[in-house]
Amino acid sequence: MELHEYRSLFPSVANHVYLNHAACSPLPAPTVQATQSLLEEQHLYGCRYSNGWMGLVDKIRDTAARFIGASPEEVALTRNTSHGLLLVANGLPWRSGDNLIVPHGEFTANVYPWLTLRGRGVEVRFAPMRDNRILPEDIEALMDSRTRLVAISAVQFGSGFRCDLHAIAAICRARGVLLCVDGIQALGQVPFNVNDPQVDFLSAGGPKWLMAPLGTGIFYCRKGLIEQLAPVFMGWRSTLDSENYYDYNMPWHPTARRFEEATLNIPGLLGLQASMNLLTEVGLERIRAHLLRLTDALADGLRARGYVITTPMDSESERSGIVCFKHPVRKAAEIHAQLTAANVIVSLRGDVIRVSPHFYNTLEEIESLLRALG
Numbered sequence: 001m002e003l004h005e006y007r008s009l010f011p012s013v014a015n016h017v018y019l020n021h022a023a024c025s026p027l028p029a030p031t032v033q034a035t036q037s038l039l040e041e042q043h044l045y046g047c048r049y050s051n052g053w054m055g056l057v058d059k060i061r062d063t064a065a066r067f068i069g070a071s072p073e074e075v076a077l078t079r080n081t082s083h084g085l086l087l088v089a090n091g092l093p094w095r096s097g098d099n100l101i102v103p104h105g106e107f108t109a110n111v112y113p114w115l116t117l118r119g120r121g122v123e124v125r126f127a128p129m130r131d132n133r134i135l136p137e138d139i140e141a142l143m144d145s146r147t148r149l150v151a152i153s154a155v156q157f158g159s160g161f162r163c164d165l166h167a168i169a170a171i172c173r174a175r176g177v178l179l180c181v182d183g184i185q186a187l188g189q190v191p192f193n194v195n196d197p198q199v200d201f202l203s204a205g206g207p208k209w210l211m212a213p214l215g216t217g218i219f220y221c222r223k224g225l226i227e228q229l230a231p232v233f234m235g236w237r238s239t240l241d242s243e244n245y246y247d248y249n250m251p252w253h254p255t256a257r258r259f260e261e262a263t264l265n266i267p268g269l270l271g272l273q274a275s276m277n278l279l280t281e282v283g284l285e286r287i288r289a290h291l292l293r294l295t296d297a298l299a300d301g302l303r304a305r306g307y308v309i310t311t312p313m314d315s316e317s318e319r320s321g322i323v324c325f326k327h328p329v330r331k332a333a334e335i336h337a338q339l340t341a342a343n344v345i346v347s348l349r350g351d352v353i354r355v356s357p358h359f360y361n362t363l364e365e366i367e368s369l370l371r372a373l374g
């Protein structure tokens with residue numbers, strides 16, 4: 001199917017020019033259907049679905065694992081990005097005097113879980129952001145013998161900068177430092193495989209580029225590390241046999257499934273599964289190429305109109321589907337209001353406008369944005 005043919009799955013295209021997937025994606029039709037199927041089941045029959053819901057969850061987890069190149073034993077279904085980051089922050093065996101590294105400018109979801117560790121004597125070191133770039137050498141310069149972990153977003157929310165995860169992973173590995181990736185701004189728009197580059201932990205919520213319902217997410221934990229995360233957030237479904245309600249001495253489940261502590265948002269997760277299947281069908285390489293085309297056209301048009309692009313776009317490897325811009329004189333809030341009035345949906349982030357198209361958006365829609373700017 002050609003990309004534009006998928007537009008029929010997005011009735012939202014009739015409502016506005018939506019270029020805001022770094023905030024939250026409209027749901028594709030198959031995703032809504034998948035979610036609704038379970039809502040209707042519960043509506044009509046109550047808990048009948050409980051007979052088979054474990055099976056559904058296993059299949060969703062398999063789909064999520066395939067999507068990121070992991071084994072299903074290394075994946076837990078979650079409710080948001082923070083859920084996975086908090087499992088790592090609170091689960092690792094920190095010792096007073098340890099430190100970890102987080103870049104400046106990270107979204108707060110990837111800051112607060114680490115800051116709370118200060119109470120346990122862990123130092124949080126902030127790597128500088130240089131012209132919206134985070135450089136592997138700056139991260140390495142902050143490392144010493146007590147550095148335990150680097151926590152970084154694969155794609156930055158405030159600029160769209162895509163860090164050199166290969167270089168950062170190589171530095172971490174050489175130094176015996178763990179790498180924890182916030183993947184919510186990357187998964188669904190750039191191909192991602194947890195083994196290339198090798199990351200230790202990955203957490204991503206579903207509602208942005210993965211086009212999934214709110215309250216869904218996935219967490220990846222490298223196999224050898226599952227046992228290293230302390231059981232700080234364990235519940236009845238963390239056990240080896242969660243259907244055995246009368247044994248209080250069960251061991252924890254040996255796989256990452258132990259991090260799915262209790263009843264899940266299965267309607268939402270069925271939607272996540274449908275969206276991942278759709279994105280796989282469309283093809284992550286094709287999505288990436290299309291987003292480069294759209295953002296090229298956008299950046300050219302903006303520059304021609306006197307706007308300043310704040311997103312690093314010098315090399316393809318540092319680019320994502322996000323482009324941020326501002327005007328040398330006009331306030332970003334004013335530009336944002338102008339675009340909103342023209343029914344073009346983008347985000348205002350600090351002093352920049354953030355534009356984030358997805359695979360079903362067209363060059364005509366980019367033109368609409370440019371026209372709306374006058």
Ligand SMILES: Cc1ncc(COP(=O)(O)O)c(C=O)c1O
Binds near residue numbers: 081082107110204205
């Ligand atoms: C980089 C990044 N991480 C995390 C989040 C959201 O975190 P959560 O999924 O925990 O709500 C966002 C945006 O909302 C984000 O841009």
